[in-house]
Amino acid sequence: MNCQEVSTLLVVYLDGEVTPSERTLLQAHLTGCHACQERLAELSALQSHLSRSLHLIAAEAAPPPDAWDFVQAGLASSSGSKLLMWLQRLAPGVDSTYLALQGGVKMKRGFAFVALGVALVAVTLGTVAFVPAARARASELLSIWFRFESPFGDGEAGMSGPIGFIPLRPTYLPPDLQMGGSSIGGIEPETLELTYYREQQFVAITQSKAPADATLPAGRDVSINGQPAVLIDGLTGTFSPFGSAEIAYTEGRRLIWYVGETRIEMLSNLSEEEMLKIAASMAPAPSQEGEPPVVPPPPPSGDQGEGMTGGGSLESNP
Amino acid sequence: MDLIRRSQAGDEEAFAELFRQYQDLVFKTAYLMTGNADEAKDALQEVFLQVHKALDSFQPSRGAFTTWLHRVTVNRCLSRRRKHHLPTLSLSEDFPMSASPRSLAEGDLEELDAVRQALIRLSEKLRAVVILRYYQELPYAEIAQILNIPVGTVGSRLDMALKALRKELETPTEPAPTRGALSQREVAK
Numbered sequence: 001m002n003c004q005e006v007s008t009l010l011v012v013y014l015d016g017e018v019t020p021s022e023r024t025l026l027q028a029h030l031t032g033c034h035a036c037q038e039r040l041a042e043l044s045a046l047q048s049h050l051s052r053s054l055h056l057i058a059a060e061a062a063p064p065p066d067a068w069d070f071v072q073a074g075l076a077s078s079s080g081s082k083l084l085m086w087l088q089r090l091a092p093g094v095d096s097t098y099l100a101l102q103g104g105v106k107m108k109r110g111f112a113f114v115a116l117g118v119a120l121v122a123v124t125l126g127t128v129a130f131v132p133a134a135r136a137r138a139s140e141l142l143s144i145w146f147r148f149e150s151p152f153g154d155g156e157a158g159m160s161g162p163i164g165f166i167p168l169r170p171t172y173l174p175p176d177l178q179m180g181g182s183s184i185g186g187i188e189p190e191t192l193e194l195t196y197y198r199e200q201q202f203v204a205i206t207q208s209k210a211p212a213d214a215t216l217p218a219g220r221d222v223s224i225n226g227q228p229a230v231l232i233d234g235l236t237g238t239f240s241p242f243g244s245a246e247i248a249y250t251e252g253r254r255l256i257w258y259v260g261e262t263r264i265e266m267l268s269n270l271s272e273e274e275m276l277k278i279a280a281s282m283a284p285a286p287s288q289e290g291e292p293p294v295v296p297p298p299p300p301s302g303d304q305g306e307g308m309t310g311g312g313s314l315e316s317n318p
Numbered sequence: 319m320d321l322i323r324r325s326q327a328g329d330e331e332a333f334a335e336l337f338r339q340y341q342d343l344v345f346k347t348a349y350l351m352t353g354n355a356d357e358a359k360d361a362l363q364e365v366f367l368q369v370h371k372a373l374d375s376f377q378p379s380r381g382a383f384t385t386w387l388h389r390v391t392v393n394r395c396l397s398r399r400r401k402h403h404l405p406t407l408s409l410s411e412d413f414p415m416s417a418s419p420r421s422l423a424e425g426d427l428e429e430l431d432a433v434r435q436a437l438i439r440l441s442e443k444l445r446a447v448v449i450l451r452y453y454q455e456l457p458y459a460e461i462a463q464i465l466n467i468p469v470g471t472v473g474s475r476l477d478m479a480l481k482a483l484r485k486e487l488e489t490p491t492e493p494a495p496t497r498g499a500l501s502q503r504e505v506a507k
Contacts, residue, residue: 011480012473015451017458046484047452053433054350054453061349063341063362070363071337075370227356260360 001025006036010043066283073166073287165209165262167192172281174274176201197241200249203268203278204239210263216256224279229257231272239267255279322383326373333373337366343384343454344391350449351395353438365390381463388454388464392446436486444479447472 177196195204219230235252249269256265324332348361450461458472
């Protein structure tokens with residue numbers, strides 16, 4: 001065996017994977033070749049270094065605590081996606097996002113069934129309601145829904161799936177906002193907006209499916225749970241929480257980042273530190289099978305700006 | 319094996335336990351393959367969705383469950399990158415350093431970063447054999463089964479990989495290309 005042939009087998013030899021005859025030939029060559037002995041020693045050191053480094057790198061990584069929630073959401077949405085596609089073929093343009101209410105969670109004004117005072121809170125928009133065959137199918141679509149609990153446990157809302165991405169919700173809110181109002185809605189199909197507000201403070205979190213080229217806009221680079229994000233400072237404008245007075249702001253911030261295939265955009269006039277903390281706390285909304293609980297919307301209240309209204313007791317989930 | 323049998327029979331609790339037992343294996347392999355924690359989390363979900371879907375077809379007589387799991391994981395990592403065309407981010411930005419900076423000397427951290435840079439420069443095929451051999455510490459026969467290649471090819475790929483890595487680690491290089499002008503700042507907690 002010459003040095004060239006030995007060189008290609010040194011790694012395999014160190015890994016103990018050479019054949020007995022190869023081992024005999026290799027050892028015979030190595031006994032008399034200092035250059036190959038040196039190469040062997042270098043390779044052995046490199047292997048050890050590589051192995052140690054890979055273990056150190058991997059030791060820093062661990063699945064998130066809610067990884068099983070992700071899998072469950074995937075198992076649930078994979079069984080619903082076929083129904084959604086059927087429904088969209090039957091009634092093109094239908095918005096498959098609808099809401100169920102519990103407790104004091106407010107609805108966005110844009111949803112027509114609130115204005116109509118319909119008692120059934122879970123409803124699909126568009127032409128589906130007028131297609132008799134689709135009405136029965138719509139109830140099947142209700143078989144998977146996502147729960148959005150406020151971080152302090154009072155009140156919850158639901159949203160049907162699948163919507164093309166895994167919806168997230170904050171598990172942390174600043175203490176002031178915890179006593180404020182919140183709403184959930186979707187302006188367009190496959191967009192989810194969670195808003196939390198109290199007096200002059202607000203945070204609006206918009207989620208949508210990430211585009212194919214998942215890029216970030218220009219802005220100041222920050223990090224959320226080790227992932228790149230962009231923060232845009234110095235925004236001026238007004239924010240209109242549903243059913244509450246308009247909030248004017250001059251030091252607003254917009255934070256944009258991706259979590260898997262979900263694009264998240266947060267607009268707020270909170271401090272940067274609080275925004276980053278809320279962002280880092282975002283976790284998948286738990287999903288459940290079965291139809292979401294059906295309760296009447298809360299009666300109109302004179303005080304719509306603060307506090308989670310205490311209308312009705314929480315029903316148990318199906 | 320009992321967990322697998324029960325999962326195949328539709329016992330969802332058994333499948334949940336299967337997930338708990340093997341999530342680390344899948345996540346860490348995906349993390350090293352993709353260099354991205356979010357992609358690793360997505361891969362973890364997709365791998366177990368696929369396992370759930372195909373579990374009935376798993377036959378112990380054809381190989382170990384972990385071998386099958388490794389195969390699904392590696393294939394999923396390779397197909398995700400092609401399918402979604404996500405920008406390739408530098409390992410040095412994606413692997414969180416905050417977990418253990420205080421326990422490593424500065425020189426060690428630099429060496430670790432150099433290994434990360436070198437690993438990301440390898441082709442995915444070479445990276446896969448390196449991770450399966452030097453992290454998962456699997457024998458050549460099992461690596462061959464996972465990657466569906468001859469045993470001899472495992473050795474030749476490892477030889478190529480180590481030569482490339484040695485060259486990278488011996489030569490001072492520019493950091494691997496990053497997306498835009500990103501810089502990292504740890505979130506204050």
